Every structure is written in structure tokens, then in C-alpha cells.
Amino acid sequence: MTGFPWLTVLVFLPLIGAIVIFAVKDASVRLLALGITVADFLISLPLWWLFDASSGQMQFVESARWIPALSINYKLGLDGISLPLIIMTTILMPLCILISWHAIETRVRSFMAMLLIMEGAMIGVFCALDFVLFYVFWEAMLIPMYLLIGVWGGPNRIYAAIKFFLYTLAGSVLLLVGILVLYFQGGHTFDILQLSQNSYGMALQIWLFFAFFAAFAVKVPMFPFHTWLPDAHVEAPTAGSVILASVLLKMGTYGFVRFSLPMLPDASRLFTPLMVALSIVAIIYGAYMALAQADLKKLIAYSSVSHMGFVTLGLFMFNIQGIEGAVMQMVNHGITTGGLFLCVGMIYERTHSRQIADNIGLTKPMPRYATFLVIFALSSLGLPGTNSFVGEFMVLVGTFLWSKIAAALASLGIILAAAYLLWMIQRVAFGVPADHALPKLRDLNLRETVTLVPLVVLIFLIGLFPNPMLTRMHASVEKVIARVVPLPQDETSALNQRAPSSMQPRLTANVGLTISQVSVPTPRFSEIATKEHRP
């Protein structure tokens, strides 16, 4: 492909920046880091409009031979699934720099370098089209993140850092074996697109599914592999928490939708009940745990477990609503939870405590802060009009088509989310401290406001106008679905089987429904909504 190497620039600009930053004066370190991330964002922005939404193909593809002896290529490209994630990443990174402006005072240079390396690697993960290249980016993130938590983290940071590192590394070793096995089974290539077109035997698919599952489920994190997450979140500096929650977790779910589903469709279908069960457990368990937390960061960490449960649930529905909702929810969770973590970071800078009990009644001293906090919390609990409503709703519609019981159980998560978030808001924003003395705190300054405003804008933009994003991902999601669910022979007969006895026919039935109703025009959010209300 000819043309401007958008993706290479996106990946390598921050990486080069991470080196250059060691050559500038102390005073300009923060500015340079901000400049690089903003530049990266500005470069990523045109992709949104240059992207051809009608095509499910990879776009902006760049390909070069990298290690020919091992048939490894340097191949980048993006489709409708990775595009929103990349732009979300480039939006969040300048905010991470801004929030660390004064919060990080020691070894600022190295800190900023780590953030920049993370940015390059994260964008690389989302647009790598060679499996080894993907793995390189995937693993390259471990060390910077380990250092971010371990060097700039809280009191228990060393434990949290090593726990994070070992969990994710142990998860991804089997991924590498899976990649190598696929290489030999899939025609001696590491090309992701090519590997996604081959078909593999059932036994092999099952093995590979578990190898991939180990890597992705730890990253998401799915229940019961989530135990590293609260520790890592609590100890990480604010920027680290934001990156972890907003981007790193998405890599797990991205892995499922990019690799597990298209490459291992039969195994994915076979293990749908397991994945659904784990997702629902994560939704409810995460929400219950969040209810019980006294530490704000822990509360949000457990709410992440719960929200990511919706994403995995939607992905394994294999219908348009489910998967689009899931991808949507990946972006939404990144924005909303990122915003919540930023808020917690700001209050921690003032009161040096993340305990809810120490931060009660902030509306009076910090009205602007409280407004932002309430908006993020309401978005997180899925208030209509905000972004999360769209995503969660679509996931639930998709789930409803698959199983009413599963949808009902998952809906519990939304109710519980309302419970723990509103309760948190009630105390933190509107509560009255035990000694009736409201804390005297400085409200948000310009820098902090600038950090939060873009996210609030996005919350309402996506919440009210989800279609631009949905249309861009539609063709790509359809491609995934076409891979994972073979077209039913007889749509009408499938439609009539509304009371199936086994899992398999029911699944086919749902897809029949999806394709017959949605595939021809691009789905409008309104259409999906009406479908729900149809008797």
C-alpha cells in the first residue's frame, strides 16, 4: 500500500519521544511529553474520517519484511474494531500526562518516558497484523507498566507490581505457544488475516482456545483471574491506573474479538456457555465487591471487573448487537473509568487519602469537581444519554436474543452498579462528615478542568450520537460474525425455532434473526431500540 504511513508514525512517534525526552532540559520534560501525545492524537484524528466505513477490510495497511528467516513481517493495519480503540488511546494519553503534571515529582523524565513507551506499545497492539509483532507489543508493555506501578506507586507497590507482572506474563506464555502452533498448522505464516481464514481441527481449536484464553482472560481480567487488578489499581499512580483500566484491559477483550473468535470459531461456539457464565459471575461478583469497598480506587477497580464482564458477555453472543455493544463498551469503559480514576487522583492530591470516609461532602468546597465526578459516575452506571447506556444496552439486547435468563442476570449488574455508584456519590459528593466540618479544599484548576472536559464531551457525544462509531465498526463486526457463525441454511425455519431444546440450534436461530433484520442497512441505534420494544 502506498500513502502516508499513518500507523507507523502513530506507534513510533511516542517511542522516539521516549528517547528524545532524555535529551531535553528538566523544565521542558512535561511539555515535551504533552506535545508528543497531543501530536499523536492529532495524527490519529484524521483516520476517523479517512476510514472507509463501508469496508470490513483492514485499512491503512503497511507491510514490510522484518525477519524473513522466521517469516515474521512488520504488518500494521486497522479496521472498524481497532479504530475506536486507537483513538481512545491517543485521547487518553495527553490526559495522563496532564494528571501527572504535579502528582509526579520524582524521576519525572523516566515517568514520562514510560508513559510514552506504553502509548507506542498499546497502539501497536491494536494495529498489529502479524502475530509475532502483536506479541512483541503485547509483552513490551509489561516492563514499563511494572516500573510505573513499582517505582511511582503507593506503599504496597512492590507487591502489586510483581503480582501484575507475573499474572500477565504467566498468562501470555501459552499465547506464544499457541501462536507457534498456529504458524505450523495455518500454512507457515504469522499473518493474522491469513490465519483467520484457515480452518483448524476441533481438538486443536480447543487447545488453542485455552492458550489464548489464559492470556486474554488474565488481561481483561475475567473472573477468577481478576485478583491482580485491585492491587495494581490501588498502588499504581493515577496515570498508571488510567492506562490500566482504560487501555490495558481492552487488550484482553480485543484479543478475544480479533483472534479467538475468527481463528477458533468452533471452539468459541463450544465454550460460549463457559464464557457467558464467567462473564455473568464477573458482572455480579465485581459489583458486589464494589459495594463493599471503602477505598475509591478499589471500588472503581471492582466496577471495572463488573463492566468488563459485559464486554466479554457481548462478544460471545455472536450477534451484531452483542459484539458492537461490546466494542462500544470497551471504548465507553475506557472513557468513563478513565474519568473516574482521574477524579480519584485529583482528590488524592488534595486529601492524600482515597478512603471514602476521608472524602465526604465535596460538593461544597469543590463544586466543579463534584459535577465531574457525578457525570462520570452516572455514565458508569449507564444513565440514558451517556455513552455506557448505549453499549450496555446493546450488549443486553444481544444477550436477550441468546438467553433471557442470562440477560436478566446481567441486568442485575446494572442495578448493582447504580447501587454502588450512587452510594459512593451520596457520600463523597453530598455527604456530611461525621464532625460536621466540611473540608477546605481548592477546587479544580484550569489544568485539571482541561483534563476532564474532553472525557465529558465524549460521554455525551457517544451517548447521544453513537451512530458514527457504530457505522464504522459495522462491516468489521459482520466479518467477525460471518467467520464465527456459518450462515444458516434456512433462515425462516431457524426463526421459527424459538423454543429450542439444545444450545446449538438456538444459537443459529439468533443469528438468523440478526442477519435477517440488521444486515442490509447499517444499524441505527433507534432501530435496535425499537426491536427491544417489539412484543
Place this chain on the structure above:
Amino acid sequence: MTFVVGDLFLILPELLVITAACVIFVLDPVLHGPSKDSLVWLSLGTLAICMGLTASQVSAPTMVFSGLVVIDAYGAFWKLLLYFVTGLTILLSYSYHKEERLYFGEYYGFILLALTGMMVMVSAADLLTIYLGTELMSLSLYVMAGLKRAEPRSLEASAKYFVLGAFSSGILLYGISLLYGATGSTRLSEIATAIASQGVNDPLLLFSTILLAVGFSFKLAVVPFHMWTPDVYQGAPTSVTAFMAVASKAASFGAFLRVFIEGLGGLKADWSAIFLLLCIATLLIGNIVALVQTNVKRMLAYSSIAHAGYALIGVVAAGRMEGSSGIASVLLYLALYTFMTFGAFAIVAMLRKGSIEGDEIEDFTGLSKRHPLAALLMLVFMVSLAGIPPTAGFVGKLYIFKSAVEAGMTWLAALALIFAAISAYFYLRLVMVMYMREPSDYSETAPHMVMSPTLSIVLACTVAGVVIFGVYPNPLINFAMQAVLTLK
């Protein structure tokens, strides 16, 4: 046996190195004080010339001295690697010995003698020549290990190394003699022919293969023949440890692969089963025992044992399939292993605590505050040893595991990767100590890095290798592939 004068030109590098060694032995008593530095430059100059000579020998096999020695691309690969390591060792020793107040000119002579032995090992085509090379290398290393005469640990290392080394040489020699009995020759090519013609079911043949495997396992420090490694690595001067961990291992692998592929290639099925067991044991013991070490040199010793285990995966894979990618992966792995291990030892050598070495893990506490650059380099080496991309260690592991999967041993690749994940813990513990703990002691005796120009060269070379070959390993891979093609 006829003697052809032309053959001498082909072994010119060996002759040059051994001449330089002799010149050093003669000059050392004559020179005094700073003029002893000229011995360093003499050694380095010799290596540079040899490098040029050997680079021109990357070619199809040429038999020398009626088939006792063979000059080919395979040998050239190892020799170039060995020159590189020897050069680094000399540079490191130059600063290290100043700190340790070890003023022995003959030390450089012994390094060159050991190098000669190694060069003979990797280009020998006859078991007796290999044995000769092994002994020359080992005897020089015994002396070098005991160089710190005032330190009991160093002497213990030397004695231990000598006793166990002699023992293993005995086993090797016994294997060679039995193999001679079974096949009627010590020439590798003739052994291969004999095995091909008389079949592989001779118990004597099998027994001699086992003995050879055991003998080489001692040299390679493969479990359960690794017992000497931690004590010797810890006791020996760190410059010598680095040399042993890298060069002696590389040369032993060079000779070992040639013997088992060229000579005993017909017994692939038998020896690959033996090495499979040794490989798993090595990975297990090396990685697990390293977890509990408190001394960095000991930890790196176990790490080097574990890395021999990873390289053995490639050997097992080579024994289980046709094609040369298994052996090429071993060559690549050891070449990449050189950079990271040597770099790590170089940092350990120059971390001083008062007048002695700071080789406890505790001594690295807060190094990133005092010497950010040294800590960063150590971080890169540790990450590479743990096999995390984008470093050389990852590329090496990728190639090894790829050949394992190609040979149908996916389970072995999975097992080895799990051990790699375990090993990340002890490598990262050092990173944790350097970056996440505050230095407790700011006094004069606190551990500090002693930087010097020669050390800078060593660190620059090694870290460049780790990073560049981690991102762009093509030249090295191609060379390794070209080298194994000359193995029959």
C-alpha cells in the same frame, strides 16, 4: 598421515593466538608497572587480526591435517563469537583487575591459551582433537579461576573446577575410547560411516554415546552434572566467570553439536531422548533454584544453567526432525545469550563495595538513584535474560520454541515457557531492588559503580547487541543458518 605445509595457513588464526600467548608469557616478567598494559593491546590486536582471517574462512568445509581439523563456516561462526567474547573479557579484566589489584600479565596469556583450546574444539573433526582442545581450554580456566590467591573462595573454585573437570574429561575420554572400539575410528566422518553401515543396535555404541553425553554435559553445566557451576562461578574472579559462562559454554556447544550431528547423527533417536530428559531437568533445577539465591553471581550461574537448558531444546528438536533449523536455533541462542549474560556479569564485576565486589542482591539496592545508566543497562540485560521482547533474549527463545513446535514437541515449548515465566521472577527481583528500593546507605563504603573507558566499551557492545539483535536479528540468523549448512 602426510603433512602439508599449506594446511598451516588455514590454521593461521590458531597459530597466531598461541604465539601471542607465548609472547605474553615471555614478556610478562620483563615488563613492569604501566608498561604491562601493552600486553592487553597485544592480545586485542591479535584478536582483531584473527577476526579478519576467520571472516575470510566462512566457506565450504576444507579438511586440514588429514581430517583432524576442518575449516568451515560452522567453525567460523563459533570462532568469531569467541573472539568477540575474549575481546570483551580482556577489556573487562583490564578495569576489573585494577580494582581487585590483580596484576598478573600471564592472565592474558591464559585467556589466549583458553581461546586456542576453544578454537580447536569448534573446528576439530576428530574426537581426539576435540579432547585436546577441551583440555587446553579447561586447564587454562582452572588457573584463571584461582587467580585471586588471597581469597579462599577463589582457590576453592579452582580446586573444585579442576577435580570435577578432570573427572568429566575422564568420562569423555572413556566414551571416545569405547566409540573407537565400536566403530574403529575417532574421525567423526568415519564414525558416521561406520554407524550407517553397521546399524545402531550395538550396545557398546549406545554406551559410548551416553558417556560422551555425560562428558559434554559437565562442560555445558547441564543438570545433573552442574554441581560445580554455582561454586565456581561465585568463587572465580568475575571477569573469569563471565568468560566461563559465555565462551566456554559456546565452545562446548560448538564441539558438542559437531560430535552429535556429524559423528553420531545416526543415533539421533537415542541421544535426543537422553537430552530431552537432561533438558527438562536443567530447566527445572536452573530456574527453580535461581529463585532463592541471594548472591547475584550465583543467581547468574543458575541462570546460565537454565539457558543451557533452553539451548538443549533446540538440540532435542534437531534430533527429532530433518532440516537444520533446530541447530541454527541453538547457534543463534548462544550468540544472543552471549550479549546479555556478559553484560550482566560486567555490571556485577564493576559494582564495588569498598575494596570488594558488591555481588549480593542487596548491594544493588537503589542503584537506579546512584547510577541510573548502570541500572538501566542491568534492566535491559535482565529483561533480555527473561526473554521479554523486544530484546535479543526473546528472539532467541522464539526461534528455539519454533523449532520445538516444528519437531512436534509443543508440550516442551509450553513447559519451557512456563519456566521462562518463573525465571522472570528472579530477574525482575533484581530490577525491583534497583528501582523500587531506596538506597539505605550513602556512606563511602556503600556499593557504587566504578566506570572506566574499557568497561564502557564492554557495556556499549553488549547492550547494543541485546537491543539491535532484539529488533533486527536478521544478520545473525542468516549467519547461523549458513553456518549449520556446512555441518553434515
